[in-house]
Amino acid sequence: MPQTRSVLCVVGTRPEAIKMAPIMCSLKEITDISVRLLLTGQHRDLLSQALASFGLIGEANLDLMQPNQSLSGLSARIMGGIDSILEQNPPAMVLAQGDTTTVMATAIACFHRQIPFGHVEAGLRTGNLSSPFPEEFNRIVASHAASLNFAPTEGARQALLREAIRPETIHVTGNTVIDALLATAAQKPRLSLPLPSDQRLVLLTMHRRENFGRPAAQIFDAVLALCAAFPDVHFLYPVHPNPNIRDAAHGMLSRSPQVTLTEPLDYPEMVAAMQRATLVLTDSGGLQEEAPALGKPVLVMRNETERPEAVQLGVAKLIGTSRRHVFREVARLLTSPADYAAMAKGVSPYGDGCAAARIAALVANSVLDATWPVPGARGATPPARSSIRLPTVEPVPAPPPQRPSPMPDTVHMA
Ligand SMILES: CC(=O)N[C@H]1[C@@H](OP(=O)(O)OP(=O)(O)OC[C@H]2O[C@@H](n3ccc(=O)[nH]c3=O)[C@H](O)[C@@H]2O)O[C@H](CO)[C@@H](O)[C@@H]1O
Structure with missing residues (x-):
């Protein structure tokens, strides 16, 4: 009888909530995993608004924001807050998304406790530590601390390889924001603001x-x-x-x-x-x-x-x-x-709406020591006897065929 293992998702800002929500939903479909959500409160109001849109509630909120705090002060508080949670109730894996101070501090706290860390949206780079500041630095720290790097695109995977990140940690999954977008669009949301209809x-x-x-x-x-x-x-x-x-x-x-x-x-x-x-x-x-x-x-x-x-x-x-x-x-x-x-071509290079299902399968394989095929991965078929299910969203159309061209990891304004 497999033991239930817990996965802790750490979220600090609005976009992290939007991009983590589909992963939490996919993980919750795996019966042998319990999913926990920790909020750092880096964007207090925006974060609760975004979580409410997906019906998610955090198990704890570190609520660490203070007026005019320095980045080092914020980092230290997040790291200390997460460290005590890792000590009291160690999860089998921690996930964080993106490049905020929350993500960087979480990655370091996991590294110090030697708890596996999965980085969602890994491998985005401008190559410029000053822009975006401090996010470019945060991304680099997260990639090196991660035992699983979920790259949204092949270009992001290449960027990680150039930094000598171990190839076996990198998986191209698509971006979970497309999952969130398509699932939300499928519910036919309405704009309630009074806007001129003829403009x-x-x-x-x-x-x-x-x-x-x-x-x-x-x-x-x-x-x-x-x-x-x-x-x-x-x-x-x-x-x-x-x-x-x-x-x-x-x-x-x-x-x-x-x-x-x-x-x-x-x-x-x-x-x-x-x-x-x-x-x-x-x-x-x-x-x-x-x-x-x-x-x-x-x-x-x-x-x-x-x-x-x-x-x-x-x-x-x-x-x-x-x-x-x-x-x-x-x-x-x-x-x-x-x-x-x-x-206005209606094509997305960022995913097909199934990124969260891939990430959930990879996390499950890691924490349950299983070998389920990853949905949609090259050569894989969907798992036959697992509880992992693909999300019920329509995949976006694949981009039209393009001439092969070297894909730089950054684009600068001409
Ligand atoms: C300054 C900042 O915090 N930047 C972070 C942000 O970038 P990012 O630039 O994506 O952050 P935004 O604050 O623009 O949030 C974007 C998300 O919020 C949604 N949205 C936007 C406006 C609004 O009124 N309502 C709403 O729901 C958008 O549809 C989108 O899904 O997210 C990334 C993670 O993905 C982080 O790594 C970045 O460091």
């Missing part, structure tokens, strides 16, 4: 530290100029609660009748907003992955991205943050049907 919608989000201050002011200036040039266009902007962005956004944009500023949307409403939008203007990592799967062009307000696949496929474009570039690129998509059609 084209541009969905705008911005939160990255690199864009605080002057870049944000330039972007908002471009939005105002676009409103003046295109009276049939409306901007929907769910504003991140960080005061660095919030104050500037409300100060510059609140007077325009063509801009709706809202609190952050819950995930189903965000999916509905993406579906309703003509295009997405963002510096978010998650939106770069989600919008292409819904056939929406993404203009990325950064100079580099660790998600080069969408840019290479032509469904996302790096446009920087200058007023001139933001205006020009949005205006191009609003006025040129050919340019728009070239980006």
Whole structure:
């Protein structure tokens, strides 16, 4: 009779919750595994909103955020908090997703206690330790501490291999955000905001530290100029609660009748907003992955991205943050049907909606010492007698065949 083993999922921010939720759902279908959820509370309100969208409740919340705390102070508190949980009730494996301070501190705490750590969304790199800061460093630490690295794409796997990460730890699974997106879209979410029905919608989000201050002011200036040039266009902007962005956004944009500023949307409403939008203007990592799967062009307000696949496929474009570039690129998509059609292809390089099932099978094999085939892996058939089931979502269509080209792990703005 196999013993029940526990897997601890650690989550600190909104996107970590969205991307971990499908994995928790898949793991819960495996009877010999008990799934635990630990929250660090790095994004307190956004985190509870995202968890509620998936009906998840944490077993404990370290609730470690303090006003104006340093990154070292936060890291030390997270590491200490997680360490006592690992000591009191050691799990068979710990999972964390992405590149926040939560992920880096969790990886180190697991390494110190020699508890296996699985890193979800492994191998994303810009190659620049300053951008994103401190996330690029956090990613490198997590990869080296992990006994299982779940790379979303082949490009991410190659990036890990270049850093001499052991190949046997790396598995290309797809990105679980596509699982979350497709499962949510299948429920036909509604947008409850009163938006003008006769105007084209541009969905705008911005939160990255690199864009605080002057870049944000330039972007908002471009939005105002676009409103003046295109009276049939409306901007929907769910504003991140960080005061660095919030104050500037409300100060510059609140007077325009063509801009709706809202609190952050819950995930189903965000999916509905993406579906309703003509295009997405963002510096978010998650939106770069989600919008292409819904056939929406993404203009990325950064100079580099660790998600080069969408840019290479032509469904996302790096446009920087200058007023001139933001205006020009949005205006191009609003006025040129050919340019728009070239980006609105409805293909996703980030997965087929089955990433969580693959990760759950790999975790089960590791903690239960089993050898079930991984769903959808090359040459594998779905497990015949296990309790692992594939999620009930429609896979997104495979990308069209492309000319083989070397895939750099980073794309920089031309
Ligand atoms: C600054 C920050 O925290 N960056 C983190 C974030 O990047 P990322 O840039 O993805 O973070 P965002 O805050 O943009 O969150 C994106 C996710 O939240 C959803 N959404 C967005 C706005 C909204 O109002 N409602 C809503 O549900 C989006 O659809 C998407 O799924 O996630 C990554 C993990 O994946 C982390 O590694 C990054 O360090």
